[in-house]
Amino acid sequence: MAQPKLSLKEKYQLMTRGLDWETTYQPMDKVFPYDKYEGIKIKNWDKWEDPFRLTMEAYWKYQAEKERKLYAILDSFSQNNGQLNLSDARYMTAIKLWLQGITPLEYYAHRGFAHVGRQFRGAGARVACQMQALDELRHAQTQMHAFSHYNKHFGGFHQANHLRDRAWYLSIPKSFFEDAMGAGPFEFVTSISFAFEYVLTNLLFMPFVSGAAYNGDIATTTFGFSAQSDESRHMTLGIEVVKFVLEQHEDNVPIMQRYIDKWFWRGYRLLALVGTMMDYMLPRKVMSWAEAWGIYWEENGFALFNDLSRYGIRMPKYHEVATKEKMHITHQAWSVFYTACPATGFHTWLPQPYEMDWLSDKYGETFDRFYRPRFELFGQMEKAGNRFFTNRLPLVCQTCQVPDFFTEVDNPMKQSVRHYQWKGMKFNFCSDGCKDIFVNEPEKFCQAYIPPQQIYQGNAGGARTLPEYAAWLRCPMGSEAGDYYSSDDYQNWLKWHGGKDTTPSTAAA
């Protein structure tokens, strides 16, 4: 019988073995100064199994083919004025939030992986991180290219860089990544490749991007799926690094468990924004946040942790809290966006009647009892010419930096707030999960740059009020911020459609 063929893993190992060397002019600890201080013990880097198993030749070939497809579609989308075929211009708020909040994370990921791609002692891990750094740069670029077409037709797209360092809601994703990049190399890869990419990004890149297709946004669909196919390699890196570290030394288990607990919770809090995109910003609906959480976390995430249990890893702490909150957080977040939209770079609105019914259908009594009455009250205020805008700055969680709109898990009528005293200062948190993270690393998180505090200290161009702050953001009402139905986007949309309001009347196409 013929000898069985080598697996790609074995083939790749044979090809790459011995490419690295022990340094002699300088000790290895000086060449790689960062990969020991976390306390992670690596006995043998040769046990690293490369997750990508791609030669550069194959990598360039397939990435080039993906790019050719992507740019052909972007071209045809823009040449055919694809923006006119969107379900409704309200949808653009999701895409503005993407460019302002998510695209910078791709660039952060590029920088982060380029950094750790230098810092691991093992050559296999370095190569994997360097390849991921290339992917991440591609994602930042393709997203900016795709959205540049929308910049010709809608507000909110022309100053994402300006907003990134100034807008309160963007400090949520920004602080998430800066926390990861300020950590050691093992924590960075666990946070981004494992907790964020493996466990959580499917929620953004699968149901939301499918929703983009459903709403006529072929540009976003194409870069989104093209990016996620890279992510599937990154997820493999994530699971590989976790298994490798766990197999190397039993002392690594509690360290990795703490990273997993921390980054599951941080990623989950960040995803409140994505949940809102799915439930409130897609005029035509694909699936609710609660349904997506059920599939991608409660089924697929549980499967992953069942697999990891043999290493002594348990489910992330507070995962059951996240599952209970799935019925609430998107409605709570949208209420904040609705009322705070004058100080943002996007527009918001109240759900249309067909959307209220869809939300009732998906969230049942939870929506009808706790959130429908709130939206109906806002609706009455709008009708009376008195649309409700919040006029003060919120309490923001010291860890996740989300305004504390969350409620107690078993009592949706009570705000969830936790406090902690440290070195004579009082810090506030939205949850036990966020408080635990601070308690583990107070020296890091006491330095968090919290938007309301900074505004009151005069570090937002001296703004003292919300209108002054909005002026500093360069987000005037109408063109950039405020209610959708008073916006330039809505007026233009009517003009382009012969005065016809295209708001769908059903959730299905």
Add this chain to the structure above:
Amino acid sequence: MSVANDATHNKVFISFQNNEEARPIIESILEDNPGAVVSEMPAMIKIDVPYLLVVRRSTIEEKIGRNFDLQSMHINLISLAGNIEESEDEFILAWGPSGHSA
């Protein structure tokens, strides 16, 4: 807290763009994995299988009538879950200690 450890909570999945290039790959997977469940969403197809899913080069080649490099699957791949074991002939996603526990 104990976690459900049944077939529902041990599914691997693979997901493709719903286009002509991916169609023979999807058909092959369904043929080679009798327990596969397909969910269609706009522009995307997700295939779930309890414990183990195999993509076989020979099945795809039979359908398209030419050679096929399994790595080119990446062009239309969206996402996946499971430990990966791949050769030139098979791409396997699996949960479990050996990666082949099903």
